[in-house]
Amino acid sequence: MTALLEVAGVSKRFRGLKAVSEVSFAVPQGGIVALIGPNGAGKTTTFNLIAGVFPPDEGRVMLQGRSITGLRPNQVCAAGIGRTFQIVKPFGDLSVEENVLVGALARERSVETARRQARAVLERLGLADQAARPARSLTLPDRKRLEVARALATRPTLLLLDEVLAGLRPTEVDRMAEVLRELNRREGLTILMIEHVMRAVMALSDHVVVLDHGEKIAEGTPAGIVADPRVIESYLGAEGI
């Protein structure tokens, strides 16, 4: 498999504090890669470096062999990366459909065509019957789905998911996991996910990257990772699985 996304030795310091330190990993085309680690390990910072929220101090980010290092978030979106936010950021006063419409307008100039695309995405994520409601009135699980819907509507080749399963009930986790698996299998969507819900990580991902204190401490198959002593010590602990 060829790498769709290649993160090569990226580092980021905040006022002297190394949030991410020389992290490298690759996301193969069509894969589902999970990024795990304890709180403060630098997972979201790594995401933000990929998504263009801030440029890395060192290192490069390559998408399909082209450097996207230092691009603005809207340019990263145009390059083909869609993202969700850990703390959901819906356009509160807009309707659910309009939220997704904004995402669709990233690649579509006609509002009517974009609206049709938005409806299709809402249908797919089971939000169609909420389309006309203001986004701020949604429950947390629905807001998380809306995050995914809006990112999907930008028609990404790579989807970055920042803890979209956290805070959901087990049935909702299964439902979301099913949607993601289907997108991956049917449409070849590549996914890089930050996740704490180990059950979902084990079930969904085919490759796991573990961060701790801003450094990559391990990577491998889900089964290999949960057996890795370093990972158990720093993150999973005895009761983690």
Place this chain on the structure above:
Amino acid sequence: MTGRGILLLALAGALLLAAPLVADRYVLSVLTTVLWFAYVGQAWNVMMGFSGLLSLGHALYVGLGAYVAAALFVHFGIGPWLGLWAAMLAAVAAGSFIGFLSFRFGVRGVHFALLTIAFAEVARIGFDHIGWLGGSAGFFIPVAEEAGNDLANLRGSPVLFYYVALALVAGALALARALLHSRLGYQWLAVREEPDAAEASGVDLFRARMSAVVVSSALTALGGVFQAFYFNNLFPEQVFSMGRSIEIILPAIVGGIGTLFGPILGAFILTPLGELLTYLIEVTGYDLPGLKQLFYGVALVAIVVFRPEGVWPWLARRLGLARRPGETAVPPNREGTR
């Protein structure tokens, strides 16, 4: 809008068209003022209501538009229909400069608002010292002969100005509505709601914000051109004043920021209220200094406290004029209150 909303809009339009047939000079002048504030309120709303950019210095664009068109007319004999392009250009240039400074260097929120005030104040003081434009003594356009209406030079009777103001309001309403349902309009709303998420969804924040400033300042400049030719006099202390900037934003706040009809409704509430107070003070003879401002202030506080989202959204719901997202079971027929 609902059927009832469209009916009411048509009725209001017809009444406004017919108003000069029955209204006397005084009423007509009040109505013209109402329409003027409705218009510039709509223009301001493009920035604050649609894109979340708080401008507290919109008098700058009114003043630039007014002075440029008036100067071209008085000094070079260039009529307002040509002059308005130069007026809009001047306002857009000023707005773009402020926008560029702010959006390139990360000036946001309150600090952006302060910057808009600063520029308006600089203009106010600066124009006081431009002798070519009359300085602080004022700049005057030769008063119109009321006998003949000259639309080409915007010289004529109050009725002419009334209809021009009405056309401005109708035009701005149509433009704002079209923008709001366009790709750019949705991107503006997204930027207003959550800039980070908008940017992650492919919106170029700089371009979106700049375009809002350009549209808003150009529209506001037209209001300035109208003002210059309607009142025939311009004083920097008035046109560029902080008080004028506040007067411009009040109709939209009272009527409903970010709504299409809010600025119009707000103007129809505030201006007549002010006139009524003047009338009451005259009739009762209780002319205490600042009494009018006090009443005005209390009325404002009441509206802001009891209808923080503005009067229009509340009225629209009560009278069934428009639907908010989520209030209808049929998604396709959902225009919201915007």
